Each structure stands twice: as structure tokens, then as C-alpha cells.
Amino acid sequence: xxxxxxxxxxxxxxxxxxxxxxxxxxxxxxxxxxxxxxxxxxxxxxxxxxxxxxxxxxxxxxxxxxxxxxxxxxxxxxxxxxxxxxxxxxxxxxxxxxxxxxxxxxxxxxxxxxxxxxxxxxxxxxxxxxxxxxxxxxxxxxxxxxxxxxxxxxxxxxxxxxxxxxxxxxxxxxxxxxxxxxxxxxxxxxxxxxxxxxxxxxxxxxxxxxxxxxxxxxxxxxxxxxxxxxxxxxxxxxxxxxxxxxxxxxxxxxxxxxxxxxxxxxxxxxxxxxxxxxxxxxxxxxxxxxxxxxxxxxxxxxxxxxxxxxxxxxxxxxxxxxxxxxxxxxxxxxxxxxxxxxxxxxxxxxxxxxxxxxxxxxxxxxxxxxxxxxxxxxxxxxxxxxxxxxxxxxxxxxxxxxxxxxxxxxxxxxxxxxxxxxxxxxxxxxxxxxxxxxxxx
Numbered sequence: 001x002x003x004x005x006x007x008x009x010x011x012x013x014x015x016x017x018x019x020x021x022x023x024x025x026x027x028x029x030x031x032x033x034x035x036x037x038x039x040x041x042x043x044x045x046x047x048x049x050x051x052x053x054x055x056x057x058x059x060x061x062x063x064x065x066x067x068x069x070x071x072x073x074x075x076x077x078x079x080x081x082x083x084x085x086x087x088x089x090x091x092x093x094x095x096x097x098x099x100x101x102x103x104x105x106x107x108x109x110x111x112x113x114x115x116x117x118x119x120x121x122x123x124x125x126x127x128x129x130x131x132x133x134x135x136x137x138x139x140x141x142x143x144x145x146x147x148x149x150x151x152x153x154x155x156x157x158x159x160x161x162x163x164x165x166x167x168x169x170x171x172x173x174x175x176x177x178x179x180x181x182x183x184x185x186x187x188x189x190x191x192x193x194x195x196x197x198x199x200x201x202x203x204x205x206x207x208x209x210x211x212x213x214x215x216x217x218x219x220x221x222x223x224x225x226x227x228x229x230x231x232x233x234x235x236x237x238x239x240x241x242x243x244x245x246x247x248x249x250x251x252x253x254x255x256x257x258x259x260x261x262x263x264x265x266x267x268x269x270x271x272x273x274x275x276x277x278x279x280x281x282x283x284x285x286x287x288x289x290x291x292x293x294x295x296x297x298x299x300x301x302x303x304x305x306x307x308x309x310x311x312x313x314x315x316x317x318x319x320x321x322x323x324x325x326x327x328x329x330x331x332x333x334x335x336x337x338x339x340x341x342x343x344x345x346x347x348x349x350x351x352x353x354x355x356x357x358x359x360x361x362x363x364x365x366x367x368x369x370x371x372x373x374x375x376x377x378x379x380x381x382x383x384x385x386x387x388x389x390x391x392x393x394x395x396x397x398x399x400x401x402x403x404x405x406x407x408x409x410x411x412x413x414x415x416x417x418x419x420x421x422x423x424x425x426x427x428x429x430x431x432x433x434x435x436x437x438x439x440x441x
Contacts, residue, residue, distance in 0.1 A: 007197065012131045015194060016143055019124045022087055022190060023147025024154055025183050026120045029094045029113055030059070031155040032179065034247040034377075035266060036172040038254055040106070043172070048388075050103055052381020055247045058107045060374030063114035064366040071122040071362030079123035079358070084191035086119025091183025098176030121365060122358035129349040129357050130197040137349060138292065138299070142285020142342025149277030149338060152246070156270030160263050170262070199354060221353055222360055227418050227425040228351050230300070232367040234414035235344040238307050239372035240379075240407045241314060242337055247377035248384070248397060249330075255394040257323045268327060277334035280306075285342025292343075296426045299347055300419030303340030304412050310336050311408040318401040340415070347418070351429045380404050 007015075033040065033055050041051050074082050093112030100106035124144065132140040162175045222228065253265060284302065291298035310333055317329035345361075352360030383400035384393075391399070 007131060007195075015131060016128065016140055018190065018193065019083075019128065020144050020147045020150070022083065022120065022186065023124065023144060024151030025087065025091070025179075025186060026117050027148050027151030028155040028158065028179055029090060029117070029183070031152045031246065032094075032159065032175065033097075033110070035155055035159050035250055035269075036170065036175065037247065038251050039170045039172045041251075044100070044102060044106065046103055048381045048384045049378075050381075052247065052378040054103070054107060054110055056243070056377035056381075057374045059110045059114040060369045061114070062111045063118050063373070064369045065118075066115045067118035067122060067362040067365055068359070070119045071358040074119075074123040074126055074358035075356060078196050079127050080191065080194045080196050082119050083123045083127075083194075084187045086116050086123075087190060088116075088184050088187035090114075090116025090120070091180045091187065092116070093180070094183060095177045095180025098173035098180070118362075122361040125345065125349055125361040126199075126358040127194075127197055130199055134346075134350050135293065136289065138285045138289045138342045138346035141345035141349065142281055142288075145281045145285070145338075145341035145345060146278045148341065149273045149281060149334070152277070153270040153274030156266040156273065160266045160270070219356065219359070222351075222356050222363070225351050225425050225428075227300075227347060227422040228360070228364070230414050230417040230421065231344050231347045232364045233371075234300075234303060234307075234411050234418060235340060235364070236368045236371040237407050237409075237411035237414065238303070238310075238337070238340055239368055240376040240411075241310070241405055242376070243372050244376035244380040244404045245314065245333075245401065248380060248401070252318065252394070252397045252401075253323055253326065255392075255397065256326065260323050265323075269330075272327065272331050272334060276331050277338045280335045280338025281341045282338075284339030285346075287339075288343040288346065296422050297419040299343040300415045300417070300422055303343055304415035304419065306336040306339035307408050307411050307415065311405060311412075314405040314408070315402050318398045347422070351425055353432065376404070376407075 037051055037055070040046065040054075041048075046054070070082065070086070090113045093109050093116060096112065097106060097109040100109055125141065128140050128144055129137060158179060159170070159175060162171070162178060249269070250262075250265065253260060254262070284306065288299055288302050291302065313329055313333045313336070317326050317333055320326055320329060344364075348360045348364050349357055380400050383403060384396045387396035387399045
């Protein structure tokens, strides 16, 4: 049942925090495969290409395809119900991942996780957009996007706390099962605590449910927005490098210095992700709102500048001779990498027709994850196997990550295009909502 009252600030904050925690669990379940990659690979006898497929394409195909029909449902039915069921499903399959005995079984389990996680972000983005006005939306979605680094941090900490006292004693199966059970418990909390908000409440004066325009008409309108497309490709190519880097980072560090204590490593990586990456996401979103209040082109300029810094830093991080040097550059890399999240999420929600907000997220996540999650780890894993011909594992990973980092270039170009076309598209979205507001009265 829809709550017709304007939500209080405290309630909005509570919802935002809870949705951020759920998003964090989304990334715990996703990131943990990369963290535990050396042990899963050894236990199940996987090649680097199979490992890349497991982290990337096997998950991404189902995650992106199923998100579209789920988003259609989220734009029409109770989003809280959809979110809580999705969380329970992906957490259940996370637990089943720990029972896999071969590549086929673990691949099927990761497909199940992808199906469940498809119902996470589209309804969450839509709920947040109905609780925060467009002037605060990038900031709110920036807080939500902190679920990515906080989830990654939690994945590292969970690994450190659940592993044995020895760096070689890592029961990866127990870790997956424990995380899955915890996620199912969180799904119950979500269902009991959250209320379904009024659609379009931040755009319409009378807080009445909007009259839904025809779906195909709204879809065609969304897909004709140039800034929306440019944002999609900007975040997709940027995340291509991000996913590839995180998928093989622990494997790279263990090859760089086999004596480096694994438990210490995952704690350090958890702290870095939970501070610098989260800080970049938070302050990037706040800066975008502040700068964007005077010039909406900032929503494109800011990500372009940040990714421009990431390009040389990302390459250098895989060529320094020590683990300490790699971690120092990774800290800078993650700080700037988080900046594009809030502005991109805000563009997806603000430019979309109100009855297409969940679908807007699903479609841009389709583009993002087919390119980034499906392509990044898969492409890099394949490159490592290619470069292993005549090179040691360490050198093969360095060459592969250098090539992969070049994907930042089309990301920069795409965000510069966003800055160029966004003012017209932003004004058109405001006009469309004003006309719909009048029609509702």
C-alpha cells in the first residue's frame, strides 16, 4: 500500500542508509569471487579465461537481461516487495556458490546470483528519486553508490575474519555460505521496515499517483536522449577497467610478492576501498550537485576530469616494483574512480520519464554491465592467457592491465559529450515534468 504522506527527513535518511546497505551486499556477493579467485581457481582447477568468465560474463548476462523485465515491474508495482525478494534470491544463490564442485556448478550458481541482483538497483534508484528532489538527487544517489566501496570493503573484511590463521588456510566455501545466510536475514528486514513511496512525489505538487503514459512511448522518449546514451557509455567504459582491475588484483599482488601475508592484504584493500573509493563517491556527488547548480555541464565535466586522472595512475599501479607502491597508487586510483558514480546515477534518473525511472536504471545497467562486468574481467583474463606465451604470470598481468586501462579513453570522450549535450536534455526533462504536473492537477 502506498504511503500518501510526505516522508520525514529522518525516514528518508533511514531508507537511504538501508538501501545503501542492500547495495553493499550486492557488491559483497559480486566482489568476493575476485578476492577469493586464487583459492577458487586452485580448488576447482580453473583457467584464467574460465575465471574471467565466472566473474564477468556468466554473471553479467543474466544480471543485465533479467533487470529489464524486473524494472518494468518496478515501474508499476510495489518496489519494496521486488527489492526484498531479489535480495533473498541472490543471497540464497551466494550460499549455493559455496557448495559448487566444478566450473559448471559454480557458473550456474553465479548465474542465479546475477538473476537475483538484477532486482536490486532499478527499484532502489526509483525509490530514492521519489524521496529526494532533483537538486539533492546526485547527493542522495552518491550516498547510495557508496554501497559499492563499502560492499567491497565488507567483502575483504569478511574474507579476513572468516579465513584461517594462515594465509594458505582459506575456506572460501564457508565464506560464501555465511554471506548468503546473512543476506537472507537482511531481506526480511527490508520487507518489514520500508514503505512504498508515492511515484513522482518530488516533481508533482499534489502527491497523487501519476497517470502512466504508454510504456513504448516513454521508452522511445528515453532512448532518444543523447546525454543519457553518452552517460551510459561513459560509466560503462570506466567500469570496464574497474571491474577488470578488482577481479585480478589479489592474484596480481600474490604474484608480485608471494610472501605478502594474504590476511593483511585483504584488510588493507578493504580499508582502501571503504575510505578512498567511498570518499570519492560521496564528495564527487556533493561536488556535482554544487557545481551543477550553476552549470549542469558539471555532471559531465567532473567525471571526465576524474577518469583522466585514473588513466595514468591505473597503468602505473601495475608497474611499480613493490606491493606498497601498488597499494599507494591504488588509493589514488580509487579516490578518483568513485567520482563518476553519483553524477551518472543522477543523470539516469533526472532525464528519464518518471514512469521509466526503474527502467532507465535497468537499461543503463544493461549497457554498463554487458560492456564492463561482462567484458572487463573476461577480456583481461583472456589477455593474461595470451600474454603468458613467453612471459611470466606477473608480466602477463602487467601487459594485460596496461591494455585494459586504455578503455578509459572512450570513457573520457563519452563524458565530455555528456557535458556538451546535457543542458538541452536537462531543460527538456524539466519541461516534460512541468507539463505532466499540470495534467495531474
